[in-house]
Amino acid sequence: DAGVTQSPTHLIKTRGQQVTLRCSPKSGHDxxxxxxxxxxxxxxxxxxxxxxxxxxxxxxxxxxxxxxxxNYSSELNVNALLLGDxxxxxxxxxxxxxxxxxxxxxxxxxxxxx
Amino acid sequence: xxxxxxxxxxxxxxxxxxxxxxxxxxxxxxxxxxxWYKQPPSRQMILVIRQEAYKQQNATENRFSVNFQKxxxxxxxxxxxxxxxxxxxxxxxxPLNYGQNFVFGPGTRLSVLP
Numbered sequence: 001d002a003g004v005t006q007s008p009t010h011l012i013k014t015r016g017q018q019v020t021l022r023c024s025p026k027s028g029h030d031x032x033x034x035x036x037x038x039x040x041x042x043x044x045x046x047x048x049x050x051x052x053x054x055x056x057x058x059x060x061x062x063x064x065x066x067x068x069x070x071n072y073s074s075e076l077n078v079n080a081l082l083l084g085d086x087x088x089x090x091x092x093x094x095x096x097x098x099x100x101x102x103x104x105x106x107x108x109x110x111x112x113x114x
Numbered sequence: 115x116x117x118x119x120x121x122x123x124x125x126x127x128x129x130x131x132x133x134x135x136x137x138x139x140x141x142x143x144x145x146x147x148x149x150w151y152k153q154p155p156s157r158q159m160i161l162v163i164r165q166e167a168y169k170q171q172n173a174t175e176n177r178f179s180v181n182f183q184k185x186x187x188x189x190x191x192x193x194x195x196x197x198x199x200x201x202x203x204x205x206x207x208x209p210l211n212y213g214q215n216f217v218f219g220p221g222t223r224l225s226v227l228p
Contacts, residue, residue: 033216042118042205042218043159056214088157092216101147103216105159 004106006091012112013081019111021076025093026104031055032074033103034066035090043090049074078111086113118206120219127196128227134181135191135222137206147209148182148189153221154202162204165189193224201226 005024013019025032031050035043045058049068068074072093078085088110092103118139127133139148150162165173165182172180177197181190193200206219 033214035216040221042220043216045215045217048214056211058215090159092159102149102161102164103151103159104161105151107156107158110157 004091004093004104006089006106006109008109009107010110010112012114015081015083015113017081018077018079019081021078021089021091021109021111022073023076023091023106024073025091026095029093029095029104030072031094031096032068032072033092033094034074034076035092036060037088037090037108039087046076081113083113086111118208118217118219120204120206120222122222123220124223124225126225126227127193127200129196129198131196132192132194133196133224135193135204135206135224137189137191137219139187139189139206139208139217141187141208148180149207149209149216150178150180150189150191151205151207151218152200152202153205154199159205163191196226198226198228200224 004026007022033048034046037043046060047057048055052068063079065077088108090108091106120137146167148165151159152162153159163173163175163178165180177194179192203221205221207216209216
């Protein structure tokens, strides 16, 4: 049973560029959340997608946008990159079953903006 | 504000000994879950243990157990018989809005000394 897969694993971009990160949720999961984790800090919630709609959003600017496809996979897009966007971006899919409620995380995409 | 606090940025433990990591949270909700996640250098967040707030019994998973004090809003993680592979960042997390948004603490870096 495949877990959450993210691509690419590492990425280097220049300030002002745009980037797209991809995520496939765990089999059977239909909800995807994205988190930004700066070095040495806990993950910060960006947004969550369910049924191809953004359902909840954290305190991130509109430069951060996303999409969910009919197969539940998701993309995170960041426009006009800033140095401060350098971070580990984590994707998670969620199980709402009472017995196994919780997130399954991918290994993340390390984005470096130079 | 609904927050999660981990007051120990770093901790160390001797192999085979026991260590306790602290977490406090702030919520007005009555029915919720609490989680401990582990993040080794490989970056992937791994679920360690989950506690349902309505259950009085503390959760246990092999060498990992929690001390859940609902009135005090405290949720500590005890690791018994520590192993070298336990070395990682540990994050306490709590889901807001029925899991649409997980709030993570700042993390505790655990070192295991041989």
